[in-house]
Amino acid sequence: MTQLYREERLTWQTIDYSPAVPDSFLVPEHHWPGIRNESLPMPVRIRLNHFASYFMCEMFIHFEQSIIDYMLIHKKDILQYISEVQLGRFVREERDHIAAFETLARKIRPDLYVDRPRFLVPTLLDRVVLNRTPLACFFMMAALFEEMTLYVYPVMLENLEESWGPYLDVMRLHALEERGHIGLDRIIVDGRLASHGRIRTRAGMLWLLPLVAYSDRRIVSAWRKGVEYFARTEQLTSAQESFISSKGLSRSDVDGMRSFVKKNLEKPVPGNGLLCFALSRMTG
Numbered sequence: 001m002t003q004l005y006r007e008e009r010l011t012w013q014t015i016d017y018s019p020a021v022p023d024s025f026l027v028p029e030h031h032w033p034g035i036r037n038e039s040l041p042m043p044v045r046i047r048l049n050h051f052a053s054y055f056m057c058e059m060f061i062h063f064e065q066s067i068i069d070y071m072l073i074h075k076k077d078i079l080q081y082i083s084e085v086q087l088g089r090f091v092r093e094e095r096d097h098i099a100a101f102e103t104l105a106r107k108i109r110p111d112l113y114v115d116r117p118r119f120l121v122p123t124l125l126d127r128v129v130l131n132r133t134p135l136a137c138f139f140m141m142a143a144l145f146e147e148m149t150l151y152v153y154p155v156m157l158e159n160l161e162e163s164w165g166p167y168l169d170v171m172r173l174h175a176l177e178e179r180g181h182i183g184l185d186r187i188i189v190d191g192r193l194a195s196h197g198r199i200r201t202r203a204g205m206l207w208l209l210p211l212v213a214y215s216d217r218r219i220v221s222a223w224r225k226g227v228e229y230f231a232r233t234e235q236l237t238s239a240q241e242s243f244i245s246s247k248g249l250s251r252s253d254v255d256g257m258r259s260f261v262k263k264n265l266e267k268p269v270p271g272n273g274l275l276c277f278a279l280s281r282m283t284g
């Protein structure tokens with residue numbers, strides 16, 4: 001945690017992963033209000049927090065790998081809107097992020113993360129859906145996901161007592177670089193809009209809501225699979241298991257969705273009104 005106050009610039013190479021994983025919260029418990037259960041014994045609440053922190057790493061690895069795969073498959077198309085240098089940097093940064101989340105996952109649950117995610121395992125259908133998603137639609141979705149990752153760091157700052165140093169540093173640096181990615185996502189979407197026109201772009205955006213729903217379903221089912229495992233190893237009652245099965249939105253999910261909607265209100269993209277409406281309903 002001392003790194004937070006260091007003046008020198010934090011880089012992926014200077015993050016100190018050596019602090020041992022503590023027997024306390026890694027990410028503030030209030031980050032996941034849906035699974036906060038004060039009737040559970042404190043050691044179980046802490047292990048659940050470790051498990052949720054671990055799962056967040058799997059989730060980020062999954063999405064960032066999808067972004068890399070999509071960018072490499074659709075490279076020629078994307079290069080109409082951003083330069084080769086920008087694309088190369090974007091991909092390189094996502095690879096750095098994946099490496100950092102893998103390091104955290106291995107430190108937090110070495111029994112679960114051996115060399116790949118345990119619960120959110122990519123499927124053939126994921127690949128088909130990804131490859132076929134229209135460009136503007138994909139980058140709107142990427143922007144939404146990236147927005148949702150930005151706010152883990154500020155939530156951690158709200159309670160440093162419950163924030164583990166290496167996790168905090170990774171989230172801080174990740175949020176910094178993701179801001180640049182969100183800017184590029186929008187440049188690609190705007191470029192597509194200019195070259196394909198409003199009607200074609202709007203037609204491509206018809207995929208957006210189903211794509212977000214598909215991704216959400218993948219996360220929910222992976223979390224449930226994880227909870228089954230957690231409940232078995234912790235010998236939870238079925239009531240306790242079903243309580244934590246529905247994780248709901250995290251604080252960073254809510255803040256990211258709100259930010260996404262706000263940006264779209266300021267500069268709307270044809271065809272994403274329905275998604276913004278749905279997100280506004282979900283975040284109150």
Ligand SMILES: [Fe+2]
Nearest residue numbers: 064094097178
């Ligand atoms: Fe990333």
Ligand SMILES: [Fe+2]
Nearest residue numbers: 094146178181
């Ligand atoms: Fe990103």
